[in-house]
Amino acid sequence: MAHCVSLVVLLLCLRLMCPLVTGIFMDKLASKKLCADDNCVYTISLARAEEDYNAPDCRFINIKKGQLIYVYSKLVKEKDSGEFWAGSVYGEQYEDHMGTVGYFPSSLVSEQHVYQEANKTVPTTVRNLQKP
Numbered sequence: 001m002a003h004c005v006s007l008v009v010l011l012l013c014l015r016l017m018c019p020l021v022t023g024i025f026m027d028k029l030a031s032k033k034l035c036a037d038d039n040c041v042y043t044i045s046l047a048r049a050e051e052d053y054n055a056p057d058c059r060f061i062n063i064k065k066g067q068l069i070y071v072y073s074k075l076v077k078e079k080d081s082g083e084f085w086a087g088s089v090y091g092e093q094y095e096d097h098m099g100t101v102g103y104f105p106s107s108l109v110s111e112q113h114v115y116q117e118a119n120k121t122v123p124t125t126v127r128n129l130q131k132p
Contacts, residue, residue, distance in 0.1 A: 029059070029084055029103065030075035031125075034118035040073045040086070044118045047071050047087065047109035061089065061102030069109060072101065074118050083107065 036042040049063040063069060068090040077083045084103040 028124065030078055031123065032076040032121050033073040033086070033124050034076060035073045035120045035122050036116045036118055038120060038122060040122060043070050043072060043115050044074070045071045045111045045114045046090070047085070047111050049104075049109050051108045053104055053108050055102065055104075059103055061087070061100055061104055063089065063104050063108070068112070069104070071111070073122075074106065075103070075124070076121070085109070 033040065034044075036044050047069045049065050049067045049069065052065050053060075053063045055062045061069075069087040070090050071085050071087040073086045075084045075086070083106045085106045086101060086103050088099060088101045
């Protein structure tokens with residue numbers, strides 16, 4: 001009996017670890033994005049959240065009304081999809097979220113200051129990094 005219980009526990013543990021090993025498939029938000037540079041590391045603008053937003057999954061960030069957000073890229077809207085931007089939270093009162101980069105709906109923010117134009121179109125696919 002103890003052997004059966006151990007086997008069941010082992011199988012449950014393996015099942016719980018399986019998504020970590022195989023990954024979880026998520027729908028792609030867009031095929032292209034607009035950035036200020038080829039690597040999308042330069043800040044495009046500073047935006048202020050007009051509403052709260054609770055992230056539905058790990059690709060997105062939570063934002064609170066009034067919060068400032070650095071914008072790094074803007075996804076090119078495709079049919080039947082919303083328009084999302086990628087950015088990170090800014091400000092001392094949000095220290096626990098600073099440095100976290102993720103997507104948020106562009107309709108929930110207003111741009112406060114544009115630093116540079118997002119005039120580079122970059123694919124959203126993961127680039128193959130070559131080892132030196």
